Amino acid sequence: MVNETREIVKEFVYCLIRGGKMPPILYYLPPSPPCRAIMMLAKMLDMEFDMKVVNILEGEQLKPDFVELNPQHCLPTVDDDGLVLWESRAILAYLVSAYAKDDKLYPKDIRVRALVDQRLQFDLGTLYARMGDYFFGTMFMGAPLDETKKAKLLEALRWFEAMFKKREFTASDHFTIADLSLTVTISQMEAFGIDLGPYPKIRAWFKKCKEELEPYGYEEINQSGADALKGMLESKMQNK
Structure with missing residues (x-):
């Protein structure tokens, strides 16, 4: 009450x-x-x-x-x-x-915003989509993991690694909503067991993003959710 x-x-x-x-x-x-x-x-x-x-x-x-x-x-x-x-x-x-009180997370500068939008679309249509293609059939229905789909996911990670040639964050010199969305995707991949070792630029960016999000519920909201889905995946794989 x-x-x-x-x-x-x-x-x-x-x-x-x-x-x-x-x-x-x-x-x-x-x-x-x-x-x-x-x-x-x-x-x-x-x-x-x-x-x-x-x-x-x-x-x-x-x-x-x-x-x-x-x-x-x-x-x-x-x-x-x-x-x-x-x-x-x-x-x-x-x-x-x-x-928002300012436009830092989603800059109004049209060129920067275009990059933010592109990175968001890359996450939606490629990186997150390929993660889902590889893992979600197993996690929800117990289907066998398809290694050809893993190859497509790793291809997308190589593309993502290449996006850090000119900047430390994905679309700007600071954290934006593109980094937020992609951080969640990468954290879920890592929880599912994808090795980020071959991608040093992604690992350095990921560390910065986790530090950025730590005061805003990274552990209790994001990591706990990633671990919950990891548990679902492992349960399905053990029951195959």
Whole structure:
């Protein structure tokens, strides 16, 4: 009862701060890599969400009210006063644009922003996608690991390594949302057992990003989620 009262008071105060608007709603599942990126960004922006867990392992994303909200029924999904967004990288860009005090995480300089956007798309369409192709069939359904898919994943890592020729971060001389999204992907790969030894530039960048994110829940949000998915993968592999 006390905790519920505190939450009500917190939401009321937040509502007053935002001029009467309620905090955005985040539909999420804690171990999900894209959800972890959104949760860490919220801490970086010092913003509150109304957090609603949707357990995809129990099919809760297929409930009619959620499908009505998001026909693609994927996570994370954000509802900010009627603006409904899914795809975590689009959500990252929106939240920084809407709530950040400055543009450091998503620079307005069109050339820098173009690089941030490209790196986000590389993560979505190539690096994270190839990680999922290799591991997720095993993690969710117990399918055998396909070594041809591992080769494609390692190819993507070589491409990523090559992106650090001119800078220490992925798109700028400082940390941006591209680094946030890619850090989550790389951390999940490492948890799954991918050896980062052959990629010294990625390892140096990854160390910097972990230090950047340490005050914003890296261990309790990101690493714990990566370890949870690692446990799911190992369980499926042991039961094969």
